[in-house]
Amino acid sequence: MRTGKDLILATREFAQDNTAKSWTAIVSTALLMLAATCAILLFANWWFLQLPISLLLGLLMVRMFVIYHDHQHHAILPRSKLAKVIMRAWGIFAMTPSCIWQHSHNHHHNHNSKLRSTHIGSYPVMTTERYKNSSQQERKKYLMMRHPVTILLGYFTVFILGMCIVPMLENIKANKDSLLALIFHALLYAIVTVTLGWQMAFFALFLPFFIASALGSYLFYAQHNFPQVIFREKEGWSYEGAALDSSSYCKMGPFMNYMTGNIGYHHIHHLNAKIPFYRLPEAYAKMPELQTHRTTSLSPQEVLRCLSLKVWDVEQQKLLPLKEALAN
Template sequence: MRTGKDLILATREFAQDNSAQSWSAIFSTAALMLLAMLATVLLPSVLLQLPASILLGLLMVRMFVIYHDHQHHAILPRSKLAKVLMRYWGIFAMTPSCIWQHSHNHHHNHNSKLRSTHIGSYPVMTTARYKNSSKQERRKYLMMRHPITILFGYFTVFILGMCIVPMLENIKSNKDSLFALIIHALLYTVVTVALGWQVTLLTLFIPFFIASALGSYLFYAQHNFPMVIFREKEGWSYEGAALDSSSYCKMGPFMNYMTGNIGYHHIHHLNAKIPFYRLPEVYAKLPELQTPRVTSLHPKEVLRCLSLKVWDVEQQRLLPLKEAFASH
């Protein structure tokens, strides 16, 4: 069984973009999004329009994963057209590439390091640090990890975290964040004036809300789950961070499609240059990757992940507050 550098090298043969397959994924997803959007407007009943609206939100998650892969240069790395299209998608999806690349690359390079989990990911405090924090620091920390913050990721993670805050910090470097906010406001205004509030709700708000909530949760649960391991700088390795600190979220074919196979997150963290459509192939062919730390979208598992708050160094476990401090 290969480990360390040998295992990473074994994944390189899969880190090859198939341009035809990548473009097919982009255009087919865009076409399905367009059909779902038209269905939210043209279907005769709200009972039919609402499922189309939800479907549109799920398809937006898929397109975001495609965008995410492009930002990693896993697909279409030399295509100027793809670069332009993906930049515009990032602005539309409230995740401008100027922000996403910086924070997400840091996350990949420092995944599971306790001292830098707050950059590009959800922060993680040890029990000792939590106990020594002020009430204000604790409130802020718990608010960032709160289920409501994740559910309302449209506002908290994307509009605020990806657009407003970066824009206020450095508008010159993060002008795409300003463009995203302006375009977003214009979309809502134009659609509401031209077609009414119900169309706005079904074609914009509900899809964005669902896509953002699911995206925010997946990003949380991929690195905040019962069997996760966090490390200080000593003892940290890239391979260890991928296999011990990144989950495999088990899903059915439908959700694997809608989430662009992002559930195979341990493989993605081992080699981010592997296109999303090849992740199941890697899982099937490399035995070393077939015993991951598993999560799922089952409601009980979701609640279990959301309950986790602090890292107990002695037990080497991520725990709910009550359990963490009952043991001290």
């Protein structure tokens, strides 16, 4: 069983972009999104038909976001100028400008599971000791950032606020795409509402954005906040360990694997972010070292377990619910 550098080098076999597959994924996903939007328009008088189509559109937006995410890692179409323009436009549309995403997400990959660096590009993690020594205000802020409602409302908390408003206020010159995203978003809602009505704005825009953002926010949370996760201080940290011990494999069926762009194979993605999303299952199947993973799922029971976890207990080496951690 390969470990360390040998394991990472072995994954290079799969870190090869297939231009035809990449463009097929982009075009087919865009066409499905367009078809779903047209269907919502077609069934304007039947909200009970618009609802499931709107849910489907939200899931397709998750898939397109994962494709965008892969492009930002240069895993797909790294030299295509057209892809760069399209993906930048998608980042603005999806309230995740590339200038913000690249900085925060690259930091996340380079510092994943480090206790003192988890607050950038990820959900913050406090040790039990640090939580006990924090002020009441610091505790409230910390728990609010990890609260299930904050994750559910990811459209507002993570994307509109975290990816657009805050960066814009910090440095509008460097983060002008954040302002552009906010302006575009407001105009899009205004145009659709005025020309097609509030119901169309709700089913074609708000609900898909809300669903995609909530699912995306939860997946990003659960990929690094699950019962078997391991966090380390700087001294015991390694890139391989952060990938295999601190990034989960989220078990999903074929439908959800398609809709989430295989993001459930997250431990492999963290081991080598240059592997295109459509090759992650192949790498998993061919490398036994990647099959001894730490698993989560989207079952209601597992979702509740992950959401209940609050602080890292150094002595037990576990992420624990708050009551359990403070009782020890």
